Amino acid sequence: MHELSLIANLFEIMEQKAKEKNAKKITYVKLKVGALSGAVPDLLETAFDIYKKDTIASDAKLEIETVPLKLKCKECDAVMEKDDLVLNCEKCGSTNLETLAGTDLYLEKMELEVD
Amino acid sequence: MKKKQVMILEDLLGSNKKIAGDIRKKLTEKGILAINLLSSPGAGKTSLLEKLVEILRPDYKMAVIEGDIETERDAERIRAKGIQAWQISTGGACHLDAKMIGKLFSEIPPDLDFLFIENVGNLVCPASFDLGESIRCVLLSIPEGDDKPKKYPKAFMTSDAFIISKTDLLNKLPFHIERATQEGLDVNPKIKVFKTSAVDGTGVNEFAHYLIEELKKLRCSNA
Numbered sequence: 511m512h513e514l515s516l517i518a519n520l521f522e523i524m525e526q527k528a529k530e531k532n533a534k535k536i537t538y539v540k541l542k543v544g545a546l547s548g549a550v551p552d553l554l555e556t557a558f559d560i561y562k563k564d565t566i567a568s569d570a571k572l573e574i575e576t577v578p579l580k581l582k583c584k585e586c587d588a589v590m591e592k593d594d595l596v597l598n599c600e601k602c603g604s605t606n607l608e609t610l611a612g613t614d615l616y617l618e619k620m621e622l623e624v625d
Numbered sequence: 626m627k628k629k630q631v632m633i634l635e636d637l638l639g640s641n642k643k644i645a646g647d648i649r650k651k652l653t654e655k656g657i658l659a660i661n662l663l664s665s666p667g668a669g670k671t672s673l674l675e676k677l678v679e680i681l682r683p684d685y686k687m688a689v690i691e692g693d694i695e696t697e698r699d700a701e702r703i704r705a706k707g708i709q710a711w712q713i714s715t716g717g718a719c720h721l722d723a724k725m726i727g728k729l730f731s732e733i734p735p736d737l738d739f740l741f742i743e744n745v746g747n748l749v750c751p752a753s754f755d756l757g758e759s760i761r762c763v764l765l766s767i768p769e770g771d772d773k774p775k776k777y778p779k780a781f782m783t784s785d786a787f788i789i790s791k792t793d794l795l796n797k798l799p800f801h802i803e804r805a806t807q808e809g810l811d812v813n814p815k816i817k818v819f820k821t822s823a824v825d826g827t828g829v830n831e832f833a834h835y836l837i838e839e840l841k842k843l844r845c846s847n848a
Contacts, residue, residue, distance in 0.1 A: 511719060511750070512718075512719055512720055512749075512750035512753060512754075515718070515720075515722070516637050516638070516753075519637045519638065519639075519640060519641075520637050522640070523633070523635050523637070523639075527631065527633055527635075531629075531631060534626065537628060538630075541637075546778065546779055546782065547753070548749070548750070548752055548753035548779045549753070595775050595778050595811060595812050596811045596812075597782075597811065597812055597813065597814060598814060605814030605815070613782075614636055614638075615636065615637045615638060616634060616635065616636055616637065617633045617634070617635045617637060618632070618633065618634060619630055619631060619632045619633055619634075620630070620631055620633060621628055621629070621630045621631075622628065622629055622630075622631060623626050623627070623628055624626070624627060624628075624629060625626065625627075
């Protein structure tokens, strides 16, 4: 359960950005969570709800979009989404793959209330 | 009061990645190979370290950072071998992060060859936190079962070496070493697989040799 530390980092970023924009409130937060980011969306939601009390985001709605694992083959340039955890190219079989998406955890956007 | 949407696109682990990057740069400049050991509790990280330091000690200088939720026990086991060790007691946190390593940084002797970091026993959370290591090793012990790499893929995907530990128990338990190896290679085709036993010493020399080669590579890239 490291989701609480991730949410603590999220709030640091959120509060800093809200301050930069002179926001009074954060009303909406959107996260992009990679299928292999190591974080569980349900646990992120729970942690968010625990953490948001008495903050600038106390009424904020959280939306989480899951991003599938997306790979590019460095040999044949094929781009593929994988969910079977066999990480070789489905076209040419090469194991020389580059990860394009699906391993990270991003704060994509927020909605702010400003004067 | 009006509402406006702002795009942010910021990585939640960005601050950890930045600190880890700084640690890696400093350690690499000093020619120190840092190794982050990951596994579930009881897979034999400390026992492997005890064997490893016996092999490496005559020719190399090393130190160990031990991460646990509570107690000083693991650091005491390493100190009993005459090796400098620090204990980080996380007090409940399920993983080490780069900031915890950064706090110790000034105490790390600059003339080390190897810095071992034994993470908190947990096959899930530590995988998401870069500590500034050069080599990440994941251990899976025979009693845990051969189907774990795909159940806990992140730890295996992000590791350089996969150590199947406690091989002395192979004849007592239905663990198929080929299946475990194949699952590890499925999720990470570049992972190097080692089979070790800290009880009879199997494979520990091979693993030590791998680390020595990695240390040479790190120093060559510095030169």
